[in-house]
Amino acid sequence: MSNALFIAVVTGGASGIGLATASALLARGNWHIYILDRNPPSSNAFTPDANATYIQADVTEFASLASAFQKIFDSHSRLDFVFANAGIALHPDNLTPTAESSKDEYPATPDLTLLDVNLKGVIYTSHLARHYFHLSPAGSERNLIITASMAGFYASPSVPVYTASKHAAVGWTRSIAPSYWKQDRIRVNAICPSLVATGIMPKEMYASFPEGVLTPIESVVKAVLLLLDGKTEQVDEGKVVAGQTVEVNGSDFYFRKQIEFCNPLAAAVMGSAEVKA
Structure with missing residues (x-):
């Protein structure tokens, strides 16, 4: 068992934002990072003596993901940080009519693999994180950060x-976020990056975007660590940094608030759905 003080799980941690975040945590010197991914990180991703362990797991398969979490908890009896980061951007969805479309046949079944990875995977990861946070000793960090996207705020007709x-x-x-905090003292936040040059898209696709629009991966990692540490000028001093959705664009962070209720009736309806402590 590692002598590291804090235990982290990073899904989709073999590359891109997940790998960069794992590396930043390792640089702090008091973390053991578990990389959960379908494919292992490259052989030179970490130094041989790094407190980093790869476990093959598929976020769309609950049993696969649960087995990985259980193995980690069996080794350390605690969990401090889960980064629900696994995601994909491009996958055929069969939603556009083709030359072969016929009035005599049903259209092709939509392929919802994107939803399986980006949504079902997040829900599975969150559910497991809460379970093992709940079992962790009092005083453990209990941080869940979810990778969303600026596309979580804006329409993107092409995808x-x-x-x-x-x-x-x-x-x-x-x-x-409210119930996780009230009931288990788990802080839940999301990062919503702009376009970042990672392996989520082929390199040639990035060249099609206007020059200068890419967000450095370092900015995204900085946002993750800011949320993890729970210290930010954008949240009033003394308040818990939870339920935040942080857009990362260029080198800037924007703490996006929910839209206001259209009238008191809407506020009353949604207020009645709140989870009590």
Whole structure:
């Protein structure tokens, strides 16, 4: 068992934002990071003596994910941080009519793999995080951070299923944050990055965007660590940093608030759905 003080799980941690965040935590020197991914990180991703362990897992398969979490908890009897980061951006969805479309046949079944990874995977990861946070000793950190996207706030007509999945991730974060905090002292937040050059899309696709629009991966990692540490000027001093959805664009952070209720009736309806402590 590692002598590290804090235990973290990073889904989709073999590359991109997940790997960069894992590396930043390792640099702090008091973390053991578990990388959960379908594929392992490259052989040179970490130094041989790094407190990093890879476990193969598929976030769309609950048994696969649960087995990984159980293995980690069996080793350390605690969990401090879960980064629900696994996601994909491009996958055929079969939602556009083709030349082969016929009035005599049903359209092709929509392929909702994007929802499986980006939404179901987030829900599975959150559910397992809460379970093992609940079992962790009093005083453990209990932080859940979800990777959504700026597409969780804005329409993106070219990728409607991806956009739906990220809108859902934002809604999920805002909906579970109050009860997770009130009942188990778990802080739930989401990062919502702009376009970041990772392996989520082919390199040539990034060249099609206007020059200068990419957000540095370092900015996203900085936002994750800011939420993890629970210290930010955008949240009033003394208040818990939870339920935040942080848009990361360029080097700037924007703490996005929910839209205001249209009238008192709407506020009353939604208020009645709140979870009591």
